[in-house]
Amino acid sequence: MRKFLAVLHARNMEFLRDRSALVWNLAMPFMLVFGLAFTFSGGSKDIYKIGIVGGIEKLHSVAPALQSTQHLQFIPYDELNAAIGKVKHHQMDMLIDVGGAPKYWVNSSSPNGYLLERIIRGVEGDRFERQVVEGAEIRYVDWFLPGILGMNMMFACLFGVGFVIVRYRKNGFLKRLKATPLGAFQFLFAQLVSRLLLIMVITTIVYTGCNFFIDFNMQGSYWTLLLVTTLGAMCMISIGMLIAAHTASEELAGGMLNVVTWPMMLLSGAWFSLEGAQIWVQKLALIFPLTHMVSAARAIMNEGATLSQVMPHVWVLGITSVIFIAIGAYVFKWE
Amino acid sequence: MSPIITATQLVKQYPGVRAVDGIDLAIPKGICFGLLGPNGAGKTTTIEMLEGIQMPTGGTVLYKGAPLGKRYREEVGIQFQHTALQEFLTVRETLELFERLYERTLPIPEIIGLCSLADILERDTRKISGGQRQRLLLALALINDPELIFLDEPTTGLDPQARRNFWELVKLVKSRNKTIVLTTHYMEEAYALCDEIAIMDKGRIVSQGTPMQLLSDHFGDVVLQIPNADAGSKLTEPGFNAVQAGDLLEIRTNRLHHTLQLLIENGVNLDRLRIRAWTLEDLFINVTGKKHTP
Numbered sequence: 149m150r151k152f153l154a155v156l157h158a159r160n161m162e163f164l165r166d167r168s169a170l171v172w173n174l175a176m177p178f179m180l181v182f183g184l185a186f187t188f189s190g191g192s193k194d195i196y197k198i199g200i201v202g203g204i205e206k207l208h209s210v211a212p213a214l215q216s217t218q219h220l221q222f223i224p225y226d227e228l229n230a231a232i233g234k235v236k237h238h239q240m241d242m243l244i245d246v247g248g249a250p251k252y253w254v255n256s257s258s259p260n261g262y263l264l265e266r267i268i269r270g271v272e273g274d275r276f277e278r279q280v281v282e283g284a285e286i287r288y289v290d291w292f293l294p295g296i297l298g299m300n301m302m303f304a305c306l307f308g309v310g311f312v313i314v315r316y317r318k319n320g321f322l323k324r325l326k327a328t329p330l331g332a333f334q335f336l337f338a339q340l341v342s343r344l345l346l347i348m349v350i351t352t353i354v355y356t357g358c359n360f361f362i363d364f365n366m367q368g369s370y371w372t373l374l375l376v377t378t379l380g381a382m383c384m385i386s387i388g389m390l391i392a393a394h395t396a397s398e399e400l401a402g403g404m405l406n407v408v409t410w411p412m413m414l415l416s417g418a419w420f421s422l423e424g425a426q427i428w429v430q431k432l433a434l435i436f437p438l439t440h441m442v443s444a445a446r447a448i449m450n451e452g453a454t455l456s457q458v459m460p461h462v463w464v465l466g467i468t469s470v471i472f473i474a475i476g477a478y479v480f481k482w483e
Numbered sequence: 484m485s486p487i488i489t490a491t492q493l494v495k496q497y498p499g500v501r502a503v504d505g506i507d508l509a510i511p512k513g514i515c516f517g518l519l520g521p522n523g524a525g526k527t528t529t530i531e532m533l534e535g536i537q538m539p540t541g542g543t544v545l546y547k548g549a550p551l552g553k554r555y556r557e558e559v560g561i562q563f564q565h566t567a568l569q570e571f572l573t574v575r576e577t578l579e580l581f582e583r584l585y586e587r588t589l590p591i592p593e594i595i596g597l598c599s600l601a602d603i604l605e606r607d608t609r610k611i612s613g614g615q616r617q618r619l620l621l622a623l624a625l626i627n628d629p630e631l632i633f634l635d636e637p638t639t640g641l642d643p644q645a646r647r648n649f650w651e652l653v654k655l656v657k658s659r660n661k662t663i664v665l666t667t668h669y670m671e672e673a674y675a676l677c678d679e680i681a682i683m684d685k686g687r688i689v690s691q692g693t694p695m696q697l698l699s700d701h702f703g704d705v706v707l708q709i710p711n712a713d714a715g716s717k718l719t720e721p722g723f724n725a726v727q728a729g730d731l732l733e734i735r736t737n738r739l740h741h742t743l744q745l746l747i748e749n750g751v752n753l754d755r756l757r758i759r760a761w762t763l764e765d766l767f768i769n770v771t772g773k774k775h776t777p
Contacts, residue, residue: 319567324623326536327561328584329553483536 168400195219196264197423199231199240202247210246213271220267223423233451235261236283239291239421242268244276251277286450290365293358294445295418297351298380302412302438304347305384306391306405309339313392314401317483326482333477340385340473347381348374367452373445376458379465380441386472387437393480412438440464487512487547487631487662488533494541495528495686502528504686505542510679512630515653515663517677519670519763521771525686526666527564527635533664534561534633546631557586560624562617564635564666568608574619575604578626585627598622598652614645621652632656634665638672650675670763680763684771694763701769702761704737713752733759 196219200207204224207215215222223240225231234240235253241260243253252268254261268276316322325335358364366373391404415422415429416438422430433439444461447453455462486509495503503525510516518526531537533544535551546555568577578595582588595601598618603611608619617637624632634653638646646669653676657663667673673680674694681691690697709718714732718725725734736742739758746753 316567320563320565321567321569323536324563324566324568325584327534327556327559327563328581329556329586330584 168395168397196241196260197221197223198264199223199225199234199243201225201228201231201243201245206246207244210250211244211268211272211276214268217267217271220264232281236281237286237450238283239286249277250275251279253279253281256280256282286365289362290450291446293355293364294442294449295416297355297377298416298438298442298445299413299418300354301347301351301377301381301441302384302409304350305343305381306388306409308347308388309343309385310388310392310401310405311398313339313389314395314398317392317396317481318398322482332480332482336389336473336477336480339389340382343385344378344381347385348378351377351381364449366449368448368454372453372455372458373448375455376441376444376448376462376465379462379469380437380445383437383441383465383469383472386469386476390472390476390479393476396483412436415439416442418442434464437465437468485512486510488664489545489548490529490533490542491545492542493529493532493539493544495525495532495537496540501686503532503539506683506686506688508533508681508688510662510664512662513657513660514678515657515665515676517673517680518664518666518683519668519673519680519767520683521767524683524771526683529683530633530635530664530666534559536561557627558629558631560627560629560632562620562624562632562634562637564639566620568619570609572608573605574600574608574611577608577619578622581623581626587628588626589628591626594622594626597625597655612645613641614648617641617645617649618652621649621656625656629661631662631664634663636666636668639668646672670767674763682767682770690766690770697766698761698763701766704735705739705761706759707734707736707739707742707746708732708757708759709734709746709751709753710755713755715749715751718746718749718751 198220200222201224204222207222214220225234225243228245231240231243232253235243235255235258238255238258241254241258242264245251245253252265254265265278313322322335355364387408388405391408392401395401395404413419415433416436417433418438422433440461444453444458447458488508488510490506490508493503493506493508494501506525506529518530520526528537532539535544535555544551546558569580572580575591578591578600582591589597595604598621600615600618600622603615603619606615608616611619621634621637624634637653638649641649650672653663653665657676663676665673665676677694679691679693680697681688682697683689690701692700708728708731711727711730711732714725718732718734724736725732727733734742743753746756
């Protein structure tokens with residue numbers, strides 16, 4: 149018991165004296181609790197999603213009774229074709245165009261669309277022109293898959309590289325390497341490539357194995373998907389290396405990795421769509437590489453997006469990877 | 484002989500602590516130079532500045548007369564006091580890993596033979612003994628066939644047999660005309676291996692020279708040890724300058740012949756007389772004022 153208490157005390161003192169790790173460990177839960185409460189607070193639970201083209205503010209004058217109906221969520225869209233595509237794939241229950249003569253689009257095979265059609269006729273009469281789209285529902289698993297694979301890649305990249313480098317530094321292996329002619333960039337690049345190869349092979353195996361049983365929806369090109377996921381993984385590895393570039397404290401590195409992974413996990417759209425979230429949340433989500441990777445992968449797999457259509461995501465992932473690797477190599481410490 | 488490495492007014496200042504305080508060193512090529520000192524004396528900080536691992540706060544280090552440049556890493560071998568290796572690799576794979584980090588290397592079979600690693604080549608580096616691990620670390624330090632080798636407390640924690648085996652290895656390396664800079668806690672090790680030693684205390688060099696020269700400079704006398712039972716009562720009289728040391732009576736003298744004659748004249752039985760020569764341990768205590776604790 150005496151020995152146990154002595155070790156316990158020593159460990160407690162070590163933790164308390166590591167100020168940076170202590171701050172992270174305290175701040176992180178607070179940030180999560182407040183962040184989640186703020187992001188998902190307010191409003192009742194809406195049941196049906198209705199896309200609005202032509203300005204959501206015009207809805208009040210065009211269909212005031214519909215707008216005042218409870219449990220409907222109105223989501224503004226700028227692009228009519230993109231919004232129709234959402235109805236086609238059951239990602240939205242109805243689309244209303246209030247820009248000209250009022251029209252609505254429903255998917256003929258959507259139960260929610262059917263009920264919404266009954267509602268709109270009941271409250272607004274027959275003033276809306278009916279448009280029907282055809283299209284199979286994107287199964288939840290097809291929507292979910294890019295998010296799941298993306299999450300797995302994120303954890304493997306960030307923690308797999310970040311923690312390993314910190315451990316190398318802590319146990320003196322990096323110091324031993326410093327005594328050789330090996331350069332920091334060479335070392336980091338080797339870590340990056342090693343992890344990238346590993347994660348791409350694992351992800352391919354997981355995808356192929358699951359596809360054998362589930363037969364995932366794949367509308368686009370596998371090569372485009374490979375490019376997007378490779379850049380996404382590279383970007384997240386480079387973040388892991390940047391976090392691990394300086395510290396020898398596993399607790400500080402763990403805290404920093406958590407502060408990066410948790411918001412990405414919640415706000416990148418991996419678990420649930422952010423379409424209904426507040427605009428600032430959607431904009432904030434764009435700073436995360438996982439958001440770009442998952443969005444691009446979903447577009448390729450479920451909507452058949454081409455390379456040029458996902459190019460904005462490709463640029464973001466590519467440029468941020470280069471920036472993070474450069475900064476990581478510049479601030480890298482062997483000891 | 485021209486120095487292979489020199490340090491001039493080397494200083495390392497940490498917040499609130501001056502770890503190294505103006506050291507001057509010139510280490511000739513081909514010798515084994517020992518850096519000794521109590522814990523916290525600044526040995527490791529000094530050797531790491533010579534290695535180029537730590538940047539000095541002040542002063543200069545020159546290798547072959549030039550500042551330490553990019554080529555320095557190619558030409559020196561380092562064995563740190565504490566180090567880790569890549570996990571889950573065998574001894575052979577570890578040698579191969581490090582061999583690939585240098586432009587010019589010794590053939591791996593030669594290194595294996597030199598450091599007696601043949602029996603453990605396929606063993607996981609985490610599963611080898613302390614002595615085997617130190618031999619592997621020395622092999623890694625020698626893999627680029629360096630002219631200058633730094634060994635920072637290489638035998639700390641080894642059992643006496645493994646330590647002596649390691650000494651033989653170091654002697655073998657030295658016989659290849661390599662220059663070795665060694666820090667050690669073991670005075671016996673310094674005496675066995677070093678051609679020249681410097682004793683550090685509080686960040687400064689307090690004594691430097693060959694072991695024999697330092698011993699003769701600091702101790703001009705010898706100690707005669709006689710069991711109490713053989714000594715008789717006369718030896719405790721002031722003229723003999725004898726002190727009690729447990730079961731022995733110790734007499735310090737710089738006139739050995741005269742003292743022996745005196746003992747014989749006083750009928751002292753000399754059958755069990757021992758003459759103790761001063762050691763580096765005595766020198767260490769003498770110059771640092773600290774009892775040596777390996």
